[in-house]
Ligand SMILES: Nc1ncnc2c1ncn2[C@@H]1O[C@H](COP(=O)(O)OP(=O)(O)O)[C@@H](O)[C@H]1O
């Protein structure tokens with residue numbers, strides 16, 4: 001239904017009846033403006049620091065989808081674009097965030113009925129015993145239908161070392177639905193680059209159903225600093241000059257340790273620094289606390305981390 005509404009919108013945006021438009025130039029820019037997709041792209045730009053290559057790809061995809069819609073409204077049919085995607089990259093890179101914006105774009109352009117992203121992992125799809133996986137996977141797919149299904153760490157569905165693994169059943173069903181109901185469900189498979197490449201190599205049928213591969217390359221320390229600053233600003237905090245230096249040093253060390261999760265680790269580190277700051281402030285006895293005190297993260301709030309004291313992350317479970 002949303003498809004019809006959009007086509008009507010597009011035709012009215014173009015300002016002509018379909019029959020009359022065959023040789024009439026089309027104001028694509030106006031059509032793009034009226035789709036309000038730019039607002040979503042802008043929001044993505046604000047939400048996520050860096051990731052220029054990812055943002056460019058999303059923009060290109062949006063352009064393709066818009067042009068496809070305009071062409072279709074003029075009777076220029078082509079195969080429907082393959083909308084299933086894969087997001088390759090380490091944890092905390094913004095993959096889930098991008099998936100949510102992508103769903104909004106697909107919805108605005110009338111490719112899906114609802115802009116929901118259903119987030120699942122292997123455990124949501126695969127059962128423990130014989131006969132459990134198919135109904136489990138089907139139920140998830142039914143609930144996701146009309147929107148986007150994001151399978152996180154999708155490579156875990158394939159366990160070649162365990163030939164009887166039920167993950168294969170989930171893969172089979174997923175592939176069928178990706179083929180047969182491609183006009184009503186967009187599947188995004190996310191996960192570590194290497195593991196996902198191995199997954200696609202072993203499951204070529206899956207690979208051939210994917211229209212867009214997007215790589216999320218790890219953030220540099222400079223990028224992570226910008227992410228930290230933007231998180232702080234949004235929370236009405238800032239680093240003192242020494243704290244900024246300490247945090248940079250923290251990132252350099254933390255990045256080299258296990259379970260580093262990019263922007264998510266930055267967010268967690270800032271949460272812990274806030275905790276230490278609060279305790280430090282409560283221990284000030286000789287004076288009253290100022291507004292600036294309440295806003296400032298000092299070097300001490302960073303340097304108390306186990307990363308500096310013991311050379312290990314504060315929270316081993318962080319992923
Ligand atoms: N480039 C970025 N700039 C600012 N915040 C980011 C960036 N990338 C990720 N984040 C934040 O990090 C957290 C994890 O992001 P998420 O989209 O869940 O990553 P992933 O799905 O790759 O693990 C979220 O709070 C998100 O807002």
Ligand SMILES: [Mg+2]
Pocket residue numbers: 092095096152
């Ligand atoms: Mg995620």
